[in-house]
Amino acid sequence: MSLDPDPPAELVPSERATGPGGGDMDPEAFRDAAHRVVDLLADYLASVEGRAVFPPIEPGSIAPRFPAAPPERGEPLDAILADVERLIIPNLTHWQHPGFFAYFSTTASGPGILGELLTAGLGQNPMLWRTSPVGTELEGVVVDWLRQALGLPDTFDGLITDTASTSSLTALAAAREAAGLDVAARGLSGRDFDAPRVYASEQAHSSIEKACMTLGLGRASVVKIPTDVDYAIDVVALERAIADDRAAGRTPVAIVATIGTTSSTAVDPVDAIAPIAERERLWLHVDAAYAGPVALIPERRAAFAGWERADSIVFNPHKWLFVPFDASVLLTRRMDALHRAFSLHPEYLRTLDRTSPVRDYNEYQPQLGRRFRALKLWIHLRWFGLDALRERIDAHIVMAQRFAGWVDDDPDWQRLAPVPFGTVCFRYRPAPLAATADRPDVRDRLDRANEALMAAVNATGDVFLSHTRLRDGFTIRLAVGNLRTEDRHVERAWELLCREAARIPV
């Protein structure tokens, strides 16, 4: 079949023999090609530290370098891999760089990458037990391994999702059902209850608000509770908000507590919140997407006190457990509520297995299709062992505390939040401005200076920082969490900050 007999000359492959010839790359051609890609990738990993973490790229400059039209004829692997090196790699934000201190790190560990390679090649879809028996059963094994690693009781079951956004959405959808609102069947419109409410601190992640938008609860349903001086939820204000809503006839549904907020990694006191949720019969969802893996270290579990009383907990192995994106885990004591929120049985998904005690994971989440994410987690956990992971996480916390010490010891710098985990919030505030820093004009000058400072440091390419805004204003965040980050990278960040600060007019 030749529907376009006259393709653009530049798209005609130079080595037709390596082209597809109407079928797939055969297994031997795949073997050769994949060995080449492995070398390309190993070279990339070996070279990544020499690259600018965030290269100087202008928005809109990349797309025009690709052909505007799709290729009619197959192209040789040589041409494609050359373009990977020419167009893809130079235009990445290098999350694999040990100087990546922005947002929260996602590292793709070596064993995790191997897991993803196998996942892609084995082509599983564990939506039903029948469509992937080992994909289904290994997910149960790995989720339980992680539960044990975190020190949670065996009343917690769970599943692996793509992101914390999906995990929290799934939890809140289950909360609606657990509250008896019967939303999956009847919807939220025209019902005899009014205004469901979800309580979260004003520092909770945007994914909570987004989940409420998606779920039809609306941003209006999110009651943002004020926080204390450390950016942890004000428990008295939480209780008052619930009482006020009940008095006004509204419908409290869930409380979201965060262990490790995104801005400042603040810790909501779950041990004080859990009794409120229990008394008020509200679903308690704990967002530990970032900090969860710290609970692998028994000596560091104080921040997690009470989370075993939650109805659901999310944590992301693709963050501080170094598993390649994507991998979020939703643990819950209420799998039945997830099932009520998402179960459907069309005939074409019925299997003879349904009579057995089979779990079909699609019935517990918004999507039908699912990736075999348990495989990379299993390989990653086995290759490292929990002890090596604890060691890395602990080292990151020590690095962050050391950096925080430098900030604290220098009168020209100011730390803006506690450092319970691996993230430091700070700004440059020259000592002479300490007394007037709250004056609006000085505050503006400090904001502008710190924004310029962060941009200057990022422009060096050695490290990559991001920011947030806390009570004092523009706040630089240094989040230590890349698997390959060592002391010297944190030292370099401090050196660059001090060097560039000296050049920035405040």
Next chain:
Amino acid sequence: MSLDPDPPAELVPSERATGPGGGDMDPEAFRDAAHRVVDLLADYLASVEGRAVFPPIEPGSIAPRFPAAPPERGEPLDAILADVERLIIPNLTHWQHPGFFAYFSTTASGPGILGELLTAGLGQNPMLWRTSPVGTELEGVVVDWLRQALGLPDTFDGLITDTASTSSLTALAAAREAAGLDVAARGLSGRDFDAPRVYASEQAHSSIEKACMTLGLGRASVVKIPTDVDYAIDVVALERAIADDRAAGRTPVAIVATIGTTSSTAVDPVDAIAPIAERERLWLHVDAAYAGPVALIPERRAAFAGWERADSIVFNPHKWLFVPFDASVLLTRRMDALHRAFSLHPEYLRTLDRTSPVRDYNEYQPQLGRRFRALKLWIHLRWFGLDALRERIDAHIVMAQRFAGWVDDDPDWQRLAPVPFGTVCFRYRPAPLAATADRPDVRDRLDRANEALMAAVNATGDVFLSHTRLRDGFTIRLAVGNLRTEDRHVERAWELLCREAARIPV
């Protein structure tokens, strides 16, 4: 740090030198390990046809073969890869097998697997332009390539999601906003409109119903329109349902038309539905998750007439475009409505880039984090070229038509639906029962016989079929769509069906 000084003996690695030593697998160790995994995977692909597509596995038999507790110490790669061969591969459903005719196929093409390997290793998260410039801009390029390939006008923009479930949920969330309901902000409860309605055929995919459950519309919001003799939506009944709902004060929001339903691959007449949607000002979402890639073939675009008038279209490259799971594409003329449904701007996601014409894809979908799926699509499309993909899709359709011919020509078999694409719905119905097939007792006997027949054929391991239920009862589906399927695999399916049917008492 040694938190557990006494690990179980069987978990102590035998080659500690290959273990992590507190850091990651270094690039050279990764290179060696990845070359080994490539060989394992190439061997798997070379051997897959010799395996039973669905092996004889009992539910619950796999999990107990894994250790109940997670490993405290790292284990050598040898042990892990040996377990991949011992525990993982024998317990897969082999979606990569050319005899996979169940559900709708997902093949992981060779180039697609290379793309996934690079995706994992490069560790991108194109949630913001800034967190992956090329991940963001290449997504725009590839989505536009696919739009052109499908013959759609450049008024369509779009994005890549994980699954059709997410694509359709995203489209319906946008439909709510486009209808002026302001749900993202205000939610669905306690509003002055009643009972939003989504219209879809009774044959529409369960993901539509699930999306409505998730979105807070509820299953009750889905109006299931009857279908005609060919299982296509009854357009007159659709118009009547909308009119009835308006008369009753309900709130029509969207129509979902399916091109290629999951049960029988029926085609709703989009060219007749689009004018209704336009007149009624309803969002028209076209679910072409399965059949969409057929539109790559201009000569086969008749089934798609009118889809260019849709507000949104979903199709899944991980189905009939042979890209490794997961990859769904949502095309839409209304990106602004997606943005209204999902956009949030927390400070920690603000970037200096926001002043430029940058697209941050997280603002158009339920999740914040995103995989770099454009990379595998780009590699896959370049390696094959559109023409080779057209050739495979066309060959699959011809194979299905040939199989349908065998069914039609044999008086002991009955075809149960048209074959517009690559899927045949049929059953064994011995000629002597033709006249009484509608009698309840005969119908039951035929149902049981066909269920047993399908189980017997699947038990051979050479092919894997799934079923649905159409008007006549239990229906076997043969869905041709694996990249590696050849005529001989379809011939084998027919041979096994005839052989086993002769052994089944009806």
